[in-house]
Amino acid sequence: MAADLLQPPSFLRPAETLSISQQAPHFFRAQRPSILPYPLSLLTNTESQGKWQTYENMLLACLRTGDNESAYVALEELTKRFGDDNERVQALRGLLLESTAKDNKDLEGVLKSYDDLLEEKPTNMPIRKRRVALLKSMGRTADAITALTELLDASPIDAEAWSELADLYLTQGSFSQAIFCLEEVLLVTPNAWNVHAKLGESIYLSASSTESDGDRLKALSEAMRRFCRSIELCDDYLRGFYGLKLTTNRLLEKLNKTSKPATASSNALAGDLAPPSLSSVQRLNELATSKLAEIVRRSSSGEKGWDGYDQAEVIAARELLDRDTQGVQR
Amino acid sequence: MAEPVVQTIHRDPALFYWILLPITVVMILTGVLRHYLSTLLQSAPKPQPLPNLRQHRSLMRGVNLRNNAAQISPAAFAARKDYLVQAYKDGKFLADPEARGKPRPNPMTDPAMMEGMMGMMKGNVAMMVPQSLIMGWINAFFSGYVIMKLPFPLTPQFKSMLQSGVGTRDLDVRWVSSLSWYFLTLFGLQPVYNFILGSNNAASQVAQQMAQQQMGNPMMGPEQDPDKLFANEAENLEVIEHRYILEGIEDRLLASLSL
Numbered sequence: 001m002a003a004d005l006l007q008p009p010s011f012l013r014p015a016e017t018l019s020i021s022q023q024a025p026h027f028f029r030a031q032r033p034s035i036l037p038y039p040l041s042l043l044t045n046t047e048s049q050g051k052w053q054t055y056e057n058m059l060l061a062c063l064r065t066g067d068n069e070s071a072y073v074a075l076e077e078l079t080k081r082f083g084d085d086n087e088r089v090q091a092l093r094g095l096l097l098e099s100t101a102k103d104n105k106d107l108e109g110v111l112k113s114y115d116d117l118l119e120e121k122p123t124n125m126p127i128r129k130r131r132v133a134l135l136k137s138m139g140r141t142a143d144a145i146t147a148l149t150e151l152l153d154a155s156p157i158d159a160e161a162w163s164e165l166a167d168l169y170l171t172q173g174s175f176s177q178a179i180f181c182l183e184e185v186l187l188v189t190p191n192a193w194n195v196h197a198k199l200g201e202s203i204y205l206s207a208s209s210t211e212s213d214g215d216r217l218k219a220l221s222e223a224m225r226r227f228c229r230s231i232e233l234c235d236d237y238l239r240g241f242y243g244l245k246l247t248t249n250r251l252l253e254k255l256n257k258t259s260k261p262a263t264a265s266s267n268a269l270a271g272d273l274a275p276p277s278l279s280s281v282q283r284l285n286e287l288a289t290s291k292l293a294e295i296v297r298r299s300s301s302g303e304k305g306w307d308g309y310d311q312a313e314v315i316a317a318r319e320l321l322d323r324d325t326q327g328v329q330r
Numbered sequence: 331m332a333e334p335v336v337q338t339i340h341r342d343p344a345l346f347y348w349i350l351l352p353i354t355v356v357m358i359l360t361g362v363l364r365h366y367l368s369t370l371l372q373s374a375p376k377p378q379p380l381p382n383l384r385q386h387r388s389l390m391r392g393v394n395l396r397n398n399a400a401q402i403s404p405a406a407f408a409a410r411k412d413y414l415v416q417a418y419k420d421g422k423f424l425a426d427p428e429a430r431g432k433p434r435p436n437p438m439t440d441p442a443m444m445e446g447m448m449g450m451m452k453g454n455v456a457m458m459v460p461q462s463l464i465m466g467w468i469n470a471f472f473s474g475y476v477i478m479k480l481p482f483p484l485t486p487q488f489k490s491m492l493q494s495g496v497g498t499r500d501l502d503v504r505w506v507s508s509l510s511w512y513f514l515t516l517f518g519l520q521p522v523y524n525f526i527l528g529s530n531n532a533a534s535q536v537a538q539q540m541a542q543q544q545m546g547n548p549m550m551g552p553e554q555d556p557d558k559l560f561a562n563e564a565e566n567l568e569v570i571e572h573r574y575i576l577e578g579i580e581d582r583l584l585a586s587l588s589l
Contacts, residue, residue: 190398225576
């Protein structure tokens with residue numbers, strides 16, 4: 001149980017989260033300090049490295065499953081230990097208030113309290129981030145973007161904030177801004193394969209919205225290379241292979257149509273890479289297809305070591321493969 | 331064959347109750363007291379004001395860009411480089427744009443620095459005062475006593491460690507003088523404090539002195555002029571040669587997956 005609890009619960013599946021939060025009452029009883037007098041109580045000290053991380057994760061798991069009473073108990077323990085003015089505890093308290101808010105007016109109140117806290121101490125990053133998240137969940141995306149850009153002006157090496165901003169821009173359809181933000185994330189965490197894939201996805205999306213043919217080709221090859229990088233960093237990354245398959249499909253269409261690869265569109269002076277050769281795109285497409293098929297097959301038969309994939313993503317991959325075979329039959 | 335003569339000294343059993351035990355108890359209690367005293371005297375580290383945070387992190391952004399430039403396309407890199415170099419040169423991220431170009435003020439006149447130094451002084455005083463007091467107390471009352479015998483033999487090198495204050499050349503090394511017992515407890519009580527006070531206590535002065543030596547150097551060194559740091563970083567960015575990691579990635583990937 002402790003091993004489970006040391007991971008942030010946002011990476012857990014709903015069923016696992018539920019099982020954790022069901023253990024909450026038992027957990028709190030076990031952690032209760034002993035009632036022995038002072039010198040003897042030293043012998044039963046429960047303070048350990050993972051204890052407070054466990055409390056925090058328990059709190060989050062309880063909030064996810066709607067067990068607000070247990071969440072409140074955990075928050076009280078954390079407050080007792082770290083004090084009321086600890087930034088992280090303040091953010092957790094805000095989270096609890098947000099999730100127990102009944103209507104929009106309550107949420108406005110929480111937002112007001114965040115503003116007060118920030119007035120007092122403008123460097124309170126956890127509260128700043130909660131404020132952004134609250135604005136986002138209240139549907140005020142423009143305000144959230146403004147708040148995030150302010151945060152990033154003060155702290156431009158915050159990968160979390162950059163990727164959140166990229167997400168917000170993507171929902172607004174501002175692809176070039178999103179790409180910029182994701183590039184910033186990569187500058188902080190150069191080997192994050194999921195960010196590489198995400199950047200590939202954004203470039204792919206932007207490719208569909210460009211007008212000129214040459215630009216589209218350039219964007220598609222850029223996206224494909226991003227997916228390649230993501231796979232290079234993580235061998236079995238499903239999203240990477242999915243994106244690779246998608247982009248190579250499109251690229252094959254494009255490259256077949258224009259029999260002569262448009263070398264003119266690649267500007268050597270700007271340092272852009274030339275579009276990839278037809279043969280390598282073809283081979284990459286084959287590679288992606290076979291790997292996707294393998295992942296789908298092994299994951300759906302529940303093979304050991306292959307069961308970590310998100311179900312929805314596996315289904316999407318299977319759908320993509322099916323679409324491809326149908327196209328061949330037609 | 332003569333057996334080595336075993337030295338026997340008849341000690342008054344009262345020595346145990348009136349010297350050995352009191353020294354030990356006093357040492358433990360001083361440690362506990364020192365812990366609480368230093369937590370009381372400790373001023374919470376002052377939070378960095380936002381402009382300073384911004385200045386520091388903007389500099390870090392430049393460093394990140396320099397280190398991980400390969401991750402982004404040449405066009406994106408060039409745009410970022412131009413922006414950052416220009417902003418660095420203009421001092422856009424400086425916490426205190428007014429102070430630009432002026433010489434650094436004397437750290438002694440800076441109230442924030444003074445406060446930091448005062449905090450360190452307080453810690454030192456809290457450590458030094460009880461130590462010298464107890465040492466004086468032991469010297470005045472118990473000097474010259476041999477208070478116990480170790481149950482195991484030792485080489486003569488330990489003589490100076492175990493028998494300080496007792497100037498007898500022929501005394502077996504296993505006998506421990508009161509002053510030496512003081513030093514032994516001074517350096518050896520850390521596990522006891524850990525048990526009583528929790529793992530990161532401020533009771534042991536040895537641990538504290540070590541921590542201070544490690545921390546002291548960057549804190550005491552003259553703080554660098556942020557404007558100079560920015561100018562330096564701008565120069566570093568300007569001379570960097572950009573290489574794009576996605577160049578030839580298709581072939582690399584195909585080769586590595588051996589298709």
